[in-house]
Each structure stands twice: as structure tokens, then as C-alpha cells.
Amino acid sequence: MPGMSDELRTSRLRAVLRLGALGALSGLLAGYVALAVAELVSAGVRPEAGPVVAVGGAAVDRTPASLKLWAIRTFGTHDKLVLQLGILGVLGLFALALGVLAARHRRVGSAGVLLFGAVGALAATGRPDSAGAADALPSVVGAAAGAALLYGLAGRLRPAKPAGECPADGHAGPRAPLAADEQASPEDIDVRTDVQGKGVGDAGWDRRGFVIAATAAAAAATGAGLLGRALHGASGERAANARDRVTLPPPSSPAAPVPRGAALRVPGISPFTTPNADFYRVDTALVVPKVVVSSWSLRIHGKGVTRELRLSYDDLLRMPLVERDITLTCVSNEVGGPYAGNARWIGVRLEGLLARCGVEPPSRGGLADQLVARSVDGMTLGTPVEDVLDGRDAMLALGMNGEPLPFAHGFPVRMVVPGLYGYVSACKWIEDIELTTFDAYDTYWVKRDWARKAPVKTQSRIDTPRPFARPEPGTVVIAGVAWAQHRGIDKVEVRVDDGPWRRADLAAEDTRDTWRQWSLPWTATPGSHTLTVRATDRTGTTQTEERTRTIPDGASGWHSVLVTVG
Numbered sequence: 001m002p003g004m005s006d007e008l009r010t011s012r013l014r015a016v017l018r019l020g021a022l023g024a025l026s027g028l029l030a031g032y033v034a035l036a037v038a039e040l041v042s043a044g045v046r047p048e049a050g051p052v053v054a055v056g057g058a059a060v061d062r063t064p065a066s067l068k069l070w071a072i073r074t075f076g077t078h079d080k081l082v083l084q085l086g087i088l089g090v091l092g093l094f095a096l097a098l099g100v101l102a103a104r105h106r107r108v109g110s111a112g113v114l115l116f117g118a119v120g121a122l123a124a125t126g127r128p129d130s131a132g133a134a135d136a137l138p139s140v141v142g143a144a145a146g147a148a149l150l151y152g153l154a155g156r157l158r159p160a161k162p163a164g165e166c167p168a169d170g171h172a173g174p175r176a177p178l179a180a181d182e183q184a185s186p187e188d189i190d191v192r193t194d195v196q197g198k199g200v201g202d203a204g205w206d207r208r209g210f211v212i213a214a215t216a217a218a219a220a221a222t223g224a225g226l227l228g229r230a231l232h233g234a235s236g237e238r239a240a241n242a243r244d245r246v247t248l249p250p251p252s253s254p255a256a257p258v259p260r261g262a263a264l265r266v267p268g269i270s271p272f273t274t275p276n277a278d279f280y281r282v283d284t285a286l287v288v289p290k291v292v293v294s295s296w297s298l299r300i301h302g303k304g305v306t307r308e309l310r311l312s313y314d315d316l317l318r319m320p321l322v323e324r325d326i327t328l329t330c331v332s333n334e335v336g337g338p339y340a341g342n343a344r345w346i347g348v349r350l351e352g353l354l355a356r357c358g359v360e361p362p363s364r365g366g367l368a369d370q371l372v373a374r375s376v377d378g379m380t381l382g383t384p385v386e387d388v389l390d391g392r393d394a395m396l397a398l399g400m401n402g403e404p405l406p407f408a409h410g411f412p413v414r415m416v417v418p419g420l421y422g423y424v425s426a427c428k429w430i431e432d433i434e435l436t437t438f439d440a441y442d443t444y445w446v447k448r449d450w451a452r453k454a455p456v457k458t459q460s461r462i463d464t465p466r467p468f469a470r471p472e473p474g475t476v477v478i479a480g481v482a483w484a485q486h487r488g489i490d491k492v493e494v495r496v497d498d499g500p501w502r503r504a505d506l507a508a509e510d511t512r513d514t515w516r517q518w519s520l521p522w523t524a525t526p527g528s529h530t531l532t533v534r535a536t537d538r539t540g541t542t543q544t545e546e547r548t549r550t551i552p553d554g555a556s557g558w559h560s561v562l563v564t565v566g
């Protein structure tokens, strides 16, 4: 500006910067308060209703399959953490921007915070598992608190009213709202500074009021957030205690012991039975559902059901239990990927339960060809009724490797169906089974372009040597696992570079529903070598070399590993 003194220019610049920086700080603080209050309120509603979880869940629901696969590939099972950190990061940036905006236009800035609350509320109430309007509360109350704080803080940043209408010192006590509000400009500040002749930079804003309000808000929010955390923890603990009190009765149909010889003693090979702690986890739940078992029940109803059932956990415990080894695999598993595991499940066979309800398979004239399982978190999975009733050990599993299901794997009850990918069979935290048709209803993943029906594809994986390993020349044991659930593995072959296929030694078979270990000693010669594996299932079909993507019905292709000997 012409005619402005250097001193004035500097003071104006300083005022602008101060306004920006304090605005940004106010915005961040408002965001923090909003989230902390939401955390506390969600403890009274349910953890899934918190804004970050809700927006994250909504994002997961709407993410295109390709991006989801990329996230799974890139972050593996950390994908959920990365997503939530990403949301927090974006929220932080917006809070900062809204704060800067609020410093000039405090109504607009505060309204912006409310808008974010609305987004959170929409996300929470729009999720498939939404418990209704109450789910909006955490976002709404949190945003209201954040907006009010931002409004108040921004008010402390602006100049007081012209002299005479405000405390003479300009930065003490509560101030009346400004009449010609909403436009605090550096000009105002400068004018005021000039008029009052106060020290540059200090005048024109209620420093003391700001510091007090900001500190009090930060402290209160931290208290609210911690209390919210504690309450969430307490409800999780209640569920955990209830789980601890569960004793699974011995199965009336126990599994035969795993044959000696089913587990090879080769370092680096996947253990035959996957310990629960190492079992892969794939689901859309940002917060693992912690079901309190006493308030849980499972309903079976729908087309062709002549007698509806509602079962409590104790009802299931009183039924005859079977124990079976079944290998579970995920359709999102890339060739050679980690999303496969084998466990010893204890549960109630579905066949008997469905028979009690009068359900017949389509091949015997049954009306329903799809069993839709719904979980407490709103997930839906669709399984062919024919498969469930064809004699295989499709079950409602209660136990996994000798203990009640871990929460992450579906406590209290999940489905397991040998031979089908998890997304069309293995519903965790199940609470509803509806008999319907494939024509009438598309489940969660089917709506997202995955196949309606997805039997597991025959696959084999080299566990050792690892990719890019550098073994010494001499004997190297190549080993891994192969699976073709419910068909069984009959042959595994290994090829070094472009050499002939050689039959690997197969470990003893447990059942045709489990994977099978294999190994082959190889005399390694110096240089780089590509090791490739392929399996043949009991129908005589060798897995195809043709590589396909995981979507829509599972990856195909041969796994190979590059190693450098020497």
C-alpha cells in the first residue's frame, strides 16, 4: 500500500500471520475437541458410530474393488490402520483450513465444522449395520462442541469493538458479539492498534481469553476422550469376560488326530495347523465386534423355511458338536499370497439345523438356492444352499483350535464351509441366516463385482526358499502347501527354470478339506534360478498356468520364486 510506513507494513504483516497461525491452531483444537467428544458419546451409543470409524467404514464400502485390492496388497492387514490414519490426516488438514477461515469469518468456519459433523452422521447412519438415528449422535454432538469452540476462539482473535464499547485494555473479560460481525480484517486490527497506540502484535485480540479458553477446551477434551476410551474398554472387557467363561463341551463327533506325517519337519514351511494368533484376518470391520454372548442370538428364516428358529449361544452349545479340520482361503489371495490358514473347528453342522427348519436343497425341490448370512456388523455373505446340504461339513463354528472363536475370527459364531472362498461362506459374528434366491438378493461383495459363486481354485505355494533367498549350493529343500478344499490334492510338481516337472513328496493327507504340505530336495547349482510349483486335485485337474486377477472369483496361475544360489 502506498504511503504506508515500513513499521505499519511490518505490523500489518505480523497481524496477518498471527491471525492465520492462531486461526489454524484454533481449527486443530476444534477438530480435537470434536473427535474427543464424539469418542465419549460413541461409548454411550456404540464404538462403530464414532465419526472416524463410520467414515472409514463408509469409505471401505464405497472403495472400488481395484483400490481395495491395491490397499490389501500394499498394506496387508495394516490396511485398516492406514485408512484411519489417512482419515485423521485429512481431517487435520481441513480443521487447519477451517481455523484459518474462522479467524476471518467465524460463522463460516464454524459452519464448516458442523458440515463435517453432518458427513460423519451420514456415514454412521448409512452403514449397513447402522443402529439408526442414534448413530448420528457422536458426530453431531462432537461437531457442535468443535464448532462452538472454534466460534469462541475466533472471537478472541478479532479486535474488540471501537473504544468506548469494550473494556479499555482490549483483552480482558467477556466481550459482546461484534455488530458488524464476521469480517475481522488485519485493517481492523491495525486501525485499532493505531487508535489505541498499543504495542504492535499484542493489541486487538484477547490473548488471555484465548489462552484460557484453548487450554480449558484441550484439557476438557482430553478428559472426555480418555473417559470415552475407558468406557469403550470396559464394554470390550465385559464381552471378553463372557468369552472367558465359555467352556466348549467335547464334540460328539471328534476329528481324528492329525496324521503323523501330515506335518513335515522342514524349516520355513507353513505349520500344518495355523495357530490362531497367526491366522490371517480379512474383513471390513474397522472395530472388531465384541459381542456380549448373553445378548446374542441367531435367527434362521426365509424362503422354504417351515419352522423359523432363534437360537441362543447356549442352545448351540447343547447341540451335538462336530470337530473338523478345514482350510480357509480368501478370494483376495494373490498367487503365492498369505491369506490361507488351516484350523481345527468345533461347531454345529448346518445340515441338521436347516433340516429342522424344513429347508430342502434346490435339487430336491427346495425354494431357496442362496443362504444369506448376515453379521452383527451388517456384512452379508451368500452361500449356495446346494453346497451346504450336499453332505460336506458346513458348520456354524463356535471353536477354533481348542478355544472359543477369537473375537477377530467371529466370536461367538461364524460359518465355515469347506471348499468355498471365505467371502461366500465364512460369515463371522453371524446373527441371521436367510434362505432366499440368487436372483432375489446380491450380497455385499457381489454388489461390488465379485462372483456370486466361488468354489476355491486349486492352488499351491512355495513357502521355502523365500523369494530372493541366497541359499548355498548343494541340497536345498523346496517345500510349501497346496490346497483344493473338498476335492483334495493328489499331486504337486516342481520345476526348476525351464527343466522338467518333478513330482514333489506329498505329506500325509489329513482330509480333503485341508491343505497338504509337500517338499522336494533340490541339488542347487550356482546362479539364479526360478522355482515353479503346480498342483493337481483329485478330479485330475492340474491348476492352470494362466494368471488371472483375484476379482471376480479368485486368482489362478502358478507360483514361482526366484532364488540366487552361491
Ligand SMILES: Nc1nc2c(c(=O)[nH]1)N[C@H]1C(S)=C(S)[C@@H](COP(=O)(O)O)O[C@H]1N2
Pocket: 279, 280, 281, 282, 283, 284, 285, 328, 329, 330, 331, 375, 376, 377, 379, 408, 409, 410, 421, 422, 423, 426, 427, 428, 429
Ligand atoms: N462379518 C464378516 N465376515 C466375514 C468377512 C467380513 O468382512 N465380515 N470377510 C470374509 C472373508 S472375505 C474371509 S476370507 C473370511 C476370513 O476369515 P478370517 O478373518 O477368520 O481369516 O471371513 C469372511 N467373513
Ligand SMILES: [Mo]
Pocket: 282, 329, 330, 331, 332, 421, 422, 423
Ligand atoms: Mo476373503
